[in-house]
Amino acid sequence: MTISLHGSFTSLSRDAYLSETVFERETEMVMGEQWHYIAHTSDIPNPGDFLVETYAGESVIVARDRDGGVGAFFNTCRHRGFALCQSRAGNVRKFTCPYHQWTYGLDGRLIAAPDMPNGSVINYDDWGLHRVQVEVWEGMIFICLSKAPKPSIGEAIETYAPQLRMAEPSKWKKAAEKRYPIAANWKVLLENFLECYHCKATHPELCAAMDLDGMYGDILERPIGQYSGGMVPLKPGMMTQSMDGKLVSKPLGQFANMGAPPANWGAGFQITPVLTRIIAHVDHALIFSIRPIDVGDVEWVARWFVHADAVEGVDYNLDRLMEVWLATNDQDLSLCVGTFQGMHSRRYVPGPLSALREPAINSAVQLYRSMMAAPEPGAFIEQA
Numbered sequence: 001m002t003i004s005l006h007g008s009f010t011s012l013s014r015d016a017y018l019s020e021t022v023f024e025r026e027t028e029m030v031m032g033e034q035w036h037y038i039a040h041t042s043d044i045p046n047p048g049d050f051l052v053e054t055y056a057g058e059s060v061i062v063a064r065d066r067d068g069g070v071g072a073f074f075n076t077c078r079h080r081g082f083a084l085c086q087s088r089a090g091n092v093r094k095f096t097c098p099y100h101q102w103t104y105g106l107d108g109r110l111i112a113a114p115d116m117p118n119g120s121v122i123n124y125d126d127w128g129l130h131r132v133q134v135e136v137w138e139g140m141i142f143i144c145l146s147k148a149p150k151p152s153i154g155e156a157i158e159t160y161a162p163q164l165r166m167a168e169p170s171k172w173k174k175a176a177e178k179r180y181p182i183a184a185n186w187k188v189l190l191e192n193f194l195e196c197y198h199c200k201a202t203h204p205e206l207c208a209a210m211d212l213d214g215m216y217g218d219i220l221e222r223p224i225g226q227y228s229g230g231m232v233p234l235k236p237g238m239m240t241q242s243m244d245g246k247l248v249s250k251p252l253g254q255f256a257n258m259g260a261p262p263a264n265w266g267a268g269f270q271i272t273p274v275l276t277r278i279i280a281h282v283d284h285a286l287i288f289s290i291r292p293i294d295v296g297d298v299e300w301v302a303r304w305f306v307h308a309d310a311v312e313g314v315d316y317n318l319d320r321l322m323e324v325w326l327a328t329n330d331q332d333l334s335l336c337v338g339t340f341q342g343m344h345s346r347r348y349v350p351g352p353l354s355a356l357r358e359p360a361i362n363s364a365v366q367l368y369r370s371m372m373a374a375p376e377p378g379a380f381i382e383q384a
């Protein structure tokens, strides 16, 4: 299989967005090989809390064990494969498969199999749930489906966006989440979210506080690697990303201890090519992610976070908290659907990218091609 590019400053060729074969390889070589934000520890605060998420065609259980640790497992019973957790979230003492009652601990170990005693028929140690790589950094839970051990995502965040610590993500709570099913290839979303060439014409709400000129050349629009991060510029005097630049919730983290939070502070970190983007302002934060489902079907997940102690109606109001990104997401998603529709034309060939406004698309495309060209899953290592 080949994926052709028409020069280094275009996006991918039409077949890369429309081919089932390409999507199947991406599932293994790209989605399956990256860290992906899945949940916040405040989503599963108590021992036995679990949630189930789908990513890259896999159903994954994320569970809090008795010791407060977080584990992640493929949602498939080791006996004959029943999808063990049928609900999206809950609290259990252990996971019992409804089919033949094989039972697993919160740490994924097999602890009972009726009429198949441990040691004499099977060795339970060999039949625990398949583990998903999981790492928790400051309350954020990341998973990676790869069999190959991956370098720490927490270290990457510390390297690329050390400023995020100031907002103390472990003390956030999710105030809202919105999932958008979109009829588009996931790379159309990726490219849209890697450039702000379209922002001035499309996003009046986003541009109310965002420093568009500062954004060109900063986090969203400079050449990127698999990880990138830095400051997210707001217009002078703006305190946060809101319609009037005024705070929309109580200050996060270290900003709570300051007389007044700094103006024009924002920090971001992102993973590409399957996008996870974390943006923290002084009073609220956002985590966005792309969940590819099929070649022409993708989910965009937007989550809004506030201080863990913030009270709705007192410290924040959901309409104001969500106003900018609800509008911006709707605008972006209709751009993505329209782009995907237009790409179906047999006359479509990718046009030139703006080296000034779209360099991050170019670098994401190069990264994607390298991952797709790796000889086998787990073999891709980005060169510094």
Ligand code: FES
Binding pocket: 077, 078, 079, 080, 081, 082, 097, 098, 099, 100, 101, 102
């Ligand atoms: Fe789960 Fe048989 S498939 S116990």
Ligand code: FE
Binding pocket: 192, 193, 198, 199, 202, 203, 332
């Ligand atoms: Fe946009």
